[in-house]
Amino acid sequence: MFKGTVRFRARIRGHGVTFPLFDFNPYKSGVDRIEMKSPSGGEIAGAVHLTSVASQADGLAIATSAVETALDRICFSYGVTIENSQVVESAFSPMHPQPGVFPVEAGHYAIMGAELGMVVGVPPERMRALLEQAAPPGERNFALFRLARQSMSPVEEFTILYGTLLMLLGDKQANVDAFIRREEPAVPQTPDPRDPTNMETVYTRLRNELAHRRPGVDLHNTLAEMMAHVGGLRTLTKRAIELHP
Numbered sequence: 743m744f745k746g747t748v749r750f751r752a753r754i755r756g757h758g759v760t761f762p763l764f765d766f767n768p769y770k771s772g773v774d775r776i777e778m779k780s781p782s783g784g785e786i787a788g789a790v791h792l793t794s795v796a797s798q799a800d801g802l803a804i805a806t807s808a809v810e811t812a813l814d815r816i817c818f819s820y821g822v823t824i825e826n827s828q829v830v831e832s833a834f835s836p837m838h839p840q841p842g843v844f845p846v847e848a849g850h851y852a853i854m855g856a857e858l859g860m861v862v863g864v865p866p867e868r869m870r871a872l873l874e875q876a877a878p879p880g881e882r883n884f885a886l887f888r889l890a891r892q893s894m895s896p897v898e899e900f901t902i903l904y905g906t907l908l909m910l911l912g913d914k915q916a917n918v919d920a921f922i923r924r925e926e927p928a929v930p931q932t933p934d935p936r937d938p939t940n941m942e943t944v945y946t947r948l949r950n951e952l953a954h955r956r957p958g959v960d961l962h963n964t965l966a967e968m969m970a971h972v973g974g975l976r977t978l979t980k981r982a983i984e985l986h987p
Contacts, residue, residue, distance in 0.1 A: 744798060746834030748790045748805035752813055752827040755892075757860045758783025759822050764866035766873045768808045772801070776808060778869075783861035786813065786824065798834045805829070812873050814884035818980065819872055820862065823891040880983035883910070887983060890976075896969040897952075903972070903979045904949045910986045915950075919943045925981055926974065945975050 763779040772795045778788035790805035809827045817824045878884075886906050893899035904918075911917040922929055922943045932947055934940040935956055942950070948971065950956065951964040 743794050743796065743837045744792070744801060744834045745794065745837055746792045746798070746801050746832060748792065748802060748829055749788070749831040750790065750805070750809050750827045751785050751787045751830050752809070753785050753825045754780070754783065755823040755825065757822055757862070759816065759820050759862050759864055761864045761866050761869050763788075764870055766812075766870045768812065768873065769876075770804065770808045772804050773808050776812065776873075778812065778873075786816070786827075787830075792834075794837065795834075798832070801834055802829060802832060805832075810885070811881075814888050815872055815875075815878065815881070816869070817888040817891055818878075818884045818983075820864070821891070821976065824888065825892060880985070880987045882987070883983045887979060890979070896972045897965050900948070900968040900972045900975055901952070903975045904945060906979050907975075907982055910982045915942075915946050919946050921982060922946075922978055925978055944971060945978070 758780070760780050760783040761778075762781065763777060765775045765777045767773075767775055772792055774791040774793045776788060776790050778786060780786045788809075790808055792801045792805060795801035795804055806827065806829070813824045813827060816822065872878075883906065886902075890899045890902035890906065893902060907918045907921070908915070911921055919942065922945060926943075930944040931941040932944070934942045944967070948964055948968050951959045951961070952968070
């Protein structure tokens with residue numbers, strides 16, 4: 743059995759979130775505590791302190807899993823784009839070392855830059871409460887929301903978010919639109935070209951204009967509208983994840 747420390751960093755893109763160094767208990771087997779900080783808003787860095795793991799490889803896997811769960815929660819709660827974490831350094835030692843044997847494994851140090859927009863400061867006690875919460879509603883889909891936020895373009899994010907809504911709502915656009923109307927009563931709607939008696943919300947119309955060939959559709963306008971509406975779809979998807987754990 744081994745004990746050790748794994749240091750990590752994860753870059754933040756776009757709007758950032760800042761908080762001073764604090765530690766929390768992720769309540770994960772083999773993990774004593776995690777230290778975490780984001781002093782500039784451009785990246786989240788810290789260390790996972792491991793108490794008892796079967797091997798160094800297991801320790802890295804456990805540390806990465808615990809960190810990614812924490813980053814998923816921060817992304818979901820504050821809407822920031824957090825890239826996948828990177829191990830920048832690791833060190834392990836046997837819990838019961840043999841005399842004269844000192845195995846240590848070290849990783850590589852990584853330097854990452856960031857281009858930030860608005861930065862939001864969060865008190866450490868609020869962040870600790872978030873990360874020590876037993877099971878936030880819908881957490882099993884937080885990683886999907888974070889994947890959407892990691893998209894390279896608003897159109898890609900829009901597509902992933904709408905796909906998430908379909909997954910959560912029975913893979914039926916009628917269910918998606920019914921949910922959207924409940925959550926956003928003033929949502930713009932237009933007749934479905936295939937069935938003018940059926941009204942599509944703007945989100946479903948844009949998804950279908952991109953996914954299917956529709957007469958008279960200018961794809962450039964569709965993409966521009968997606969960029970304009972991705973924020974609203976992000977809010978709706980968060981709500982659906984919370985309501986469909």
